[in-house]
Amino acid sequence: MTRTTILSLPKEEYVHPGNRACTGCGLGIAYRIGTKALGPDTIVIVPPSCLTVLQGLFPVASTKLPSLNTTFACTAAAATGVLEALKAQGKEHINVVAWAGDGGTADIGIQSLSGASERGDDFLFMCYDNEGYMNTGVQRSGTTPQGAITANTPFKGKLQQKKDVAAIMVAHGIDYVATASAAYPLDLYDKIRKAISLDGVKYIHIHTPCPPGWGYEARYTVRIGELAVETGYWDLYEVEKGEFRLTGASAKTLTKGTRKPVTEYLESQSRFRVMTLEQAADVQARVDAKWSAYAGGEESRE
Amino acid sequence: MHVIETGNVAAALGVKLAGAQVVAAYPITPQTPLTEKLSEFIELGEMDARYVPVESEHSALGVCIAASSAGARAFTATSANGLLYMHEQVHWAAGARLPIVMCVANRAVGAPWNIWNDHQDSISQRDTGWIQIYSCDHQQIIDDTLKAFRVAEATSIPVMVCYDGYLLSHTYMPFAVPEQEDVARFLPPFRPSYALDPSAPANLNTVTLPEVRPDVHGELAHGYMEIRYLLQEDLRNAVRVVEETDAAFQEIFGRGGVPLVEPYRCDDAEHVVVGMGSLSYQLRDVVETLRAEGHKVGVLGVRLYRPFPDAAIAAALQGARGVLVMEKALSYGYEGALCSDLKSALYDHVPDKSRAPFVKGLVAGIGGREIKTADLAAALRSGLAGSIPEPNWIGIQL
Numbered sequence: 001m002t003r004t005t006i007l008s009l010p011k012e013e014y015v016h017p018g019n020r021a022c023t024g025c026g027l028g029i030a031y032r033i034g035t036k037a038l039g040p041d042t043i044v045i046v047p048p049s050c051l052t053v054l055q056g057l058f059p060v061a062s063t064k065l066p067s068l069n070t071t072f073a074c075t076a077a078a079a080t081g082v083l084e085a086l087k088a089q090g091k092e093h094i095n096v097v098a099w100a101g102d103g104g105t106a107d108i109g110i111q112s113l114s115g116a117s118e119r120g121d122d123f124l125f126m127c128y129d130n131e132g133y134m135n136t137g138v139q140r141s142g143t144t145p146q147g148a149i150t151a152n153t154p155f156k157g158k159l160q161q162k163k164d165v166a167a168i169m170v171a172h173g174i175d176y177v178a179t180a181s182a183a184y185p186l187d188l189y190d191k192i193r194k195a196i197s198l199d200g201v202k203y204i205h206i207h208t209p210c211p212p213g214w215g216y217e218a219r220y221t222v223r224i225g226e227l228a229v230e231t232g233y234w235d236l237y238e239v240e241k242g243e244f245r246l247t248g249a250s251a252k253t254l255t256k257g258t259r260k261p262v263t264e265y266l267e268s269q270s271r272f273r274v275m276t277l278e279q280a281a282d283v284q285a286r287v288d289a290k291w292s293a294y295a296g297g298e299e300s301r302e
Numbered sequence: 303m304h305v306i307e308t309g310n311v312a313a314a315l316g317v318k319l320a321g322a323q324v325v326a327a328y329p330i331t332p333q334t335p336l337t338e339k340l341s342e343f344i345e346l347g348e349m350d351a352r353y354v355p356v357e358s359e360h361s362a363l364g365v366c367i368a369a370s371s372a373g374a375r376a377f378t379a380t381s382a383n384g385l386l387y388m389h390e391q392v393h394w395a396a397g398a399r400l401p402i403v404m405c406v407a408n409r410a411v412g413a414p415w416n417i418w419n420d421h422q423d424s425i426s427q428r429d430t431g432w433i434q435i436y437s438c439d440h441q442q443i444i445d446d447t448l449k450a451f452r453v454a455e456a457t458s459i460p461v462m463v464c465y466d467g468y469l470l471s472h473t474y475m476p477f478a479v480p481e482q483e484d485v486a487r488f489l490p491p492f493r494p495s496y497a498l499d500p501s502a503p504a505n506l507n508t509v510t511l512p513e514v515r516p517d518v519h520g521e522l523a524h525g526y527m528e529i530r531y532l533l534q535e536d537l538r539n540a541v542r543v544v545e546e547t548d549a550a551f552q553e554i555f556g557r558g559g560v561p562l563v564e565p566y567r568c569d570d571a572e573h574v575v576v577g578m579g580s581l582s583y584q585l586r587d588v589v590e591t592l593r594a595e596g597h598k599v600g601v602l603g604v605r606l607y608r609p610f611p612d613a614a615i616a617a618a619l620q621g622a623r624g625v626l627v628m629e630k631a632l633s634y635g636y637e638g639a640l641c642s643d644l645k646s647a648l649y650d651h652v653p654d655k656s657r658a659p660f661v662k663g664l665v666a667g668i669g670g671r672e673i674k675t676a677d678l679a680a681a682l683r684s685g686l687a688g689s690i691p692e693p694n695w696i697g698i699q700l
Contacts, residue, residue, distance in 0.1 A: 040500055041500050042500060043372070043498050043500065045368070052508065052509060053509070055505055055508060056505065056508065057508065057509045057510070057511055057515070058505075058508045058509065058510040058511070058515070058523065058524075059515065059517040059518075059523035060515075060517065060518060061503075061504070061505035061508065063503070063505070064503055065500065065503050066498045066499055066500055066502070066503040066504055066505075066506075067503070067504075067505045067506065067508075068368060068371050068372075068498055068506050068507070069505070069506060069507040069508050070364065070367070070368065070394075070507075071360075071364065071390050071391060071394055073360055073361075073364075073390075074360055074361050074364030074367075074391065076361075077326075077356060077360075077361035077362075077364035077365050077368070078364050078365070078367065078368035079368070080326075080354055080356075080361075080365050080368070081324065081326070081354075081364060081365035081366060081367060081368025081369040081370075081371075081372070081376070082368045082369065082371070082372045082498060084324045084326075084352040084354055084365065084369055084374070085323065085324055085352075085368070085369035085370070085371075085372035085373055085374035085376075085497075086372060087352055088323035088324055088350075088351065088352050088369075088374045089323075089372075089373060089374065094500060111357060111358060111361075112356075112357065112358070112360070112361045112364065114357065115356055115357025115358070115361060118357075119354070119355070121354075
C-alpha cells in the first residue's frame with residue numbers, strides 16, 4: 001500500500017466550510033477526509049445523527065455528494081437498496097457508503113447492518129463513534145465507555161462496558177473491518193481507499209472526539225484523539241480477510257512497547273470526572289491485558 | 303392466457319409483468335408464497351430483478367425506499383405484524399414521494415397471535431399517505447397490482463394493494479394473465495424526475511424547517527408544512543388518476559370500470575350494505591337471498607379506500623334509506639374506520655340531512671372468524687328495520 005501524505009491528498013473538497021458541525025467536531029475532520037478518499041462517484045446514506053445536521057437544513061446542503069437521509073434503524077438496508085437499484089440499472093461504478101453514528105450503528109442500526117453483512121452486500125459502512133447520542137444532547141449509547149457521565153447517566157457515569165462493534169463485524173466474516181481515529185486522518189484515508197477496492201460489506205469504525213459531549217475545549221480534538229491512541233485506550237487496526245494488523249500510530253506503539261498511562265486520557269475530559277482511582281486502575285488493567293494479547297499475537301506470528 | 307392459481311401467485315405475476323427491478327421481502331404468513339414465487343421467477347431468469355432477502359420488514363421497505371430513490375421500480379409485500387413493524391417506513395415512503403408498490407395479504411394483528419384474515423393491519427396504516435386499493439378476487443389482484451405501479455408513478459405516491467389473507471391469498475381461482483406486450487403499452491418504464499446521481503448531487507429527505515426558507519439563490523423553498531400539504535393535495539387528486547388509469551387499462555385489456563366503488567344491485571336499493579375485499583363479493587349472495595324475499599337491497603364494495611372516494615360513495619348511496627357498513631377492522635374505542643369515513647362523506651355530500659340514510663356499523667370476521675352467509679343475511683334483515691343486534695359483532699359468542 002502506498003503511503004498517503006497530506007500533500008498527496010486530493011485537493012477537491014466535498015464538504016463545504018461553514019457547515020453546521022460544532023467547533024472542533026471530530027466527525028467534521030473524518031467526513032472531510034473520508035469524502036476525499038471516496039471521490040465524486042459516491043452516494044452517501046445517512047441516518048439521523050450529527051451528520052444529518054452537518055449536511056445542512058433544506059434547501060441548503062453542505063456536501064457535494066448525493067445523499068439519502070433514511071430512518072434510524074435501516075441505514076444498512078438503505079445502502080443495500082441504493083446498491084441494488086444501481087446494479088439493476090447497470091451503474092456499478094458508484095461507491096455506496098453509509099455514514100452512521102454509534103447509536104445508528106451499535107444500537108438501533110445493528111440489525112440491518114448484521115443482515116446486510118450476512119448477505120454480503122457490496123458497500124462501505126462507516127461508523128463515526130462519538131460515544132453517545134450527541135445530537136439529542138449527550139445520552140449514553142452502546143459505545144459510551146464505562147465511567148462516562150452523560151445526560152442519562154448523570155451522577156454515577158455509565159456502569160457498563162463499551163460495546164465492541166468492530167469485533168462483532170469481524171465475527172460476520174466480512175472481508176474488511178478497520179478502526180480509525182479522526183486524529184489520524186491519513187490512516188483513515190488509506191483504510192477507506194483499501195475498503196472500497198474490496199467486495200461485500202466493509203466496516204470502518206472511527207473514534208471521533210466530541211468537545212461538547214466529552215467535556216474538553218474545542219481546540220483539543222486532535223490531541224484527545226491522539227491521547228486515546230497513545231495510551232492504548234483506542235487502537236488503530238485492520239482485519240483484512242481475517243488477518244489482524246495494527247496500523248499507523250498503534251503499530252508504532254506496539255513496536256515501541258511503551259504506552260502513556262490511561263489516566264492522561266481520562267483526566268483530559270470532564271465526562272470522566274466521577275471515576276474513582278480504582279475504576280481508572282481497572283481501565284488500565286483492561287488496556288494492559290489487550291496490549292499483552294497484541295504483543296503475544298505478534299510473537300506467535302513471528 | 304387464463305390460469306388457475308392462488309391470489310398470491312396472481313400478485314406475483316402482476317409484479318413480474320410490471321417489471322419491478324428491486325424486490326425486498328421478509329417472510330410472514332400469509333404473504334410468503336407471493337415473494338417466494340418472485341424469488342423463483344428471478345432465480346430462473348424469467349424476471350430481470352434484484353431479490354433482497356432482508357432480515358426484517360422494516361428493512362424490506364427500507365431497501366425499497368432507497369432503491370426507488372436511486373431510480374428503480376421497487377416492490378415489497380407483507381401482512382399483519384410485518385406491516386406494523388414497517389410503520390415508520392410506511393410514513394417515510396409517502397413523505398419521500400416514492401412510487402413503491404406493496405401488496406398486503408390482510409391478516410389480523412397480535413396480540414394474541416392469529417394468522418387468519420381481517421383488515422386491521424392495512425386499515426391501521428390509513429393515515430400514512432399511501433394509496434390503498436382493496437381487491438375482491440384474483441383477477442382484481444393481478445390487475446390492481448399492474449395499475450398500482452402506473453398510479454404510483456403518475457402521482458409519486460406509494461400504493462398498497464390489499465387482499466384477504468387465505469380467502470384470496472391461498473385459494474385457487476381462474477383469472478386472465480395479461481400479455482407482456484400489452485403491459486408494455488400500459489406501463490412505460492419508470493422514469494423518476496430525480497434519482498440519486500453523483501453527477502447531480504442532492505440531499506434527499508433532509509431536515510426541513512417549520513418555516514419556508516430561501517435557498518442559496520435567494521428563492522423561497524418549501525417548509526415541512528408545504529411539502530406535507532402537497533402530499534395531501536396530490537393524494538386527493540389521485541382519485542382522478544386512479545379513474546384515468548382504470549380507463550386506460552380497460553381500453554387495452556377490456557376489464558375494469560369500477561376503480562373507486564363497485565355497486566351491485568344498488569340502482570333501486572332501499573338498503574345498501576357496504577364492505578371491502580372478498581366480503582363485498584360474499585355479500586352479493588346475501589343480497590340475492592334477500593331480494594328473493596322481496597327486500598330491495600344492494601352491495602357497495604369500496605375498492606379505493608385512500609384517497610377516500612367520498613363523492614362517489616355519497617353518490618352511490620343517493621336515495622338509500624339505510625346503509626349497513628360491515629368491516630373486518632375497527633378504530634378501537636369508537637367504530638369501524640370505514641363506517642366513520644362513510645358517515646363523514648354523507649354529511650359533506652348530502653345537504654338535506656333529513657334525506658340522509660341511517661348508517662349502522664357491523665363488525666365481522668375478526669381474526670378469521672368464519673363469516674357465515676346465513677349470519678350475514680340475518681344481520682341484514684334486522685338492519686333493514688333499522689335495528690342492529692347488540693353486540694354488533696357478527697358471530698360473537700360471549
